[in-house]
Amino acid sequence: xxxxxxxxxxxxxxxxxxxxxxxxxxxxxxxxxxxxxxxxxxxxxxxxxxxxxxxxxxxxxxxxxxxxxxxxxxxxxxxxxxxxxxxxxxxxxxxxxxxxxxxxxxxxxxxxxxxxxxxxxxxxxxxxxxxxxxxxxxxxxxxxxxxxxxxxxxxxxxxxxxxxxxxxxxxxxxxxxxxxxxxxxxxxxxxxxxxxxxxxxxxxxxxxxxxxxxxxxxxxxxxxxxxxxxxxxxxxxxxxxxxxxxxxxxxxxxxxxxxxxxxxxxxxxxxxxxxxxxxxxxxxxxxx
Amino acid sequence: xxxxxxxxxxxxxxxxxxxxxxxxxxxxxxxxxxxxxxxxxxxxxxxxxxxxxxxxxxxxxxxxxxxxxxxxxxxxxxxxxxxxxxxxxxxxxxxxxxxxxxxxxxxxxxxxxxxxxxxxxxxxxxxxxxxxxxxxxxxxxxxxxxxxxxxxxxxxxxxxxxxxxxxxxxxxxxxxxxxxxxxxx
Numbered sequence: 001x002x003x004x005x006x007x008x009x010x011x012x013x014x015x016x017x018x019x020x021x022x023x024x025x026x027x028x029x030x031x032x033x034x035x036x037x038x039x040x041x042x043x044x045x046x047x048x049x050x051x052x053x054x055x056x057x058x059x060x061x062x063x064x065x066x067x068x069x070x071x072x073x074x075x076x077x078x079x080x081x082x083x084x085x086x087x088x089x090x091x092x093x094x095x096x097x098x099x100x101x102x103x104x105x106x107x108x109x110x111x112x113x114x115x116x117x118x119x120x121x122x123x124x125x126x127x128x129x130x131x132x133x134x135x136x137x138x139x140x141x142x143x144x145x146x147x148x149x150x151x152x153x154x155x156x157x158x159x160x161x162x163x164x165x166x167x168x169x170x171x172x173x174x175x176x177x178x179x180x181x182x183x184x185x186x187x188x189x190x191x192x193x194x195x196x197x198x199x200x201x202x203x204x205x206x207x208x209x210x211x212x213x214x215x216x217x218x219x220x221x222x223x224x225x226x227x228x229x230x231x232x233x234x235x236x237x238x239x240x241x242x243x244x245x246x247x248x249x250x251x252x253x254x255x256x257x258x259x260x261x262x263x264x265x266x267x268x269x270x271x272x273x274x275x276x277x278x279x280x281x282x283x284x285x286x287x288x
Numbered sequence: 289x290x291x292x293x294x295x296x297x298x299x300x301x302x303x304x305x306x307x308x309x310x311x312x313x314x315x316x317x318x319x320x321x322x323x324x325x326x327x328x329x330x331x332x333x334x335x336x337x338x339x340x341x342x343x344x345x346x347x348x349x350x351x352x353x354x355x356x357x358x359x360x361x362x363x364x365x366x367x368x369x370x371x372x373x374x375x376x377x378x379x380x381x382x383x384x385x386x387x388x389x390x391x392x393x394x395x396x397x398x399x400x401x402x403x404x405x406x407x408x409x410x411x412x413x414x415x416x417x418x419x420x421x422x423x424x425x426x427x428x429x430x431x432x433x434x435x436x437x438x439x440x441x442x443x444x445x446x447x448x449x450x451x452x453x454x455x456x457x458x459x460x461x462x463x464x465x466x467x468x469x470x471x472x473x
Contacts (some may be wrong), residue, residue, distance in 0.1 A: 020347060022351050031357060035373070054365060213373060284365050
């Protein structure tokens with residue numbers, strides 16, 4: 001009888017107790033993971049970090065001379081910089097188009113990035129994958145050659161497909177398979193092998209946030225193309241996010257700042273101190 | 289006799305339990321909340337229309353929460369920073385308040401009435417006791433609540449950038465406005 005009474009009391013009174021506080025339910029589910037990287041580039045490699053619709057990203061990137069020049073040359077700064085500036089505009093949350101200009105070989109590049117897959121917070125999609133085609137035009141003067149460069153000779157094409165995963169708030173890693181093709185090559189270009197037109201690579205990059213807005217970054221691009229003078233690209237750096245700007249400072253073995261030269265260009269030996277200082281400044285504007 | 293006792297118990301339970309007409313619970317899922325940041329050079333606010341709330345006059349319980357992933361400041365990059373860097377919404381998705389009315393409230397008086405509540409406010413996983421002043425107004429279709437209070441980000445271990453190009457104030461003014469509809473059990 002007592003048990004029955006208890007059951008009756010339980011049945012009729014517990015809904016009141018259960019209802020006491022609201023159940024915390026998320027309004028937003030299946031959201032993509034955000035800020036896998038702080039900027040569209042991690043040192044020099046393209047990332048999966050998309051722009052939102054209406055965002056304009058401006059960056060100015062530099063690499064200086066090798067630090068082996070010592071204090072007299074301010075560790076390479078006196079040797080002048082390769083500079084690339086670029087603009088990229090988000091036409092949608094997953095699609096952006098941009099252009100840039102690098103002083104090394106005076107290359108204008110036109111590029112696009114499409115976020116094919118976005119890593120999801122609920123784990124239903126473990127990685128983000130982007131596709132980034134670009135076309136470059138070398139505008140250096142080659143009048144000293146017996147046969148000058150035609151417009152078509154000046155073109156190079158790149159396709160990169162960064163695949164990244166944000167493992168935690170602090171750690172993100174990516175691999176970036178890339179193929180680059182130069183319509184014409186020669187000793188006059190700042191590339192590793194004047195006889196190889198097409199270069200392949202699988203770059204690796206990552207960042208580890210050791211403070212709320214500061215991260216250690218790295219990139220490693222092994223030389224997998226069968227070409228002479230092609231060495232590994234190694235870069236390590238620091239990203240500092242300041243709410244509006246992202247400053248990226250790094251040491252890298254290459255002067256290159258665009259995809260095609262990053263993959264096909266020459267590299268110093270990192271362990272012989274043949275690396276150079278570089279930095280990028282990223283700024284995001286809202287246009288829409 | 290045994291069964292008579294049982295019947296009496298059932299009758300008692302039904303009598304004690306308030307029915308739909310007398311229940312004094314009000315709920316809503318689409319209330320408005322804004323977090324206003326007023327720094328010397330920049331004022332901006334994060335807003336959401338997904339404030340969920342319950343006022344239970346019987347139990348003297350006030351319970352609100354909002355999924356912080358629904359907050360928007362008008363600049364997507366700032367939203368991403370807010371979610372990932374400052375609020376860490378993956379880990380701490382909700383801002384929530386659970387408390388009690390300290391002042392009396394007469395729901396049969398159709399005028400707007402000043403009320404004070406005290407309770408625990410939680411954001412970024414850190415709980416603080418706060419007192420909130422607001423107004424409650426009985427409406428035909430429920431209860432209208434407007435309230436405002438301030439939150440210090442530092443109190444909740446939310447790290448702000450010290451060197452920055454958009455300033456984020458430590459003191460955030462939280463304003464809420466919500467029409468709670470009567471709930472029948």
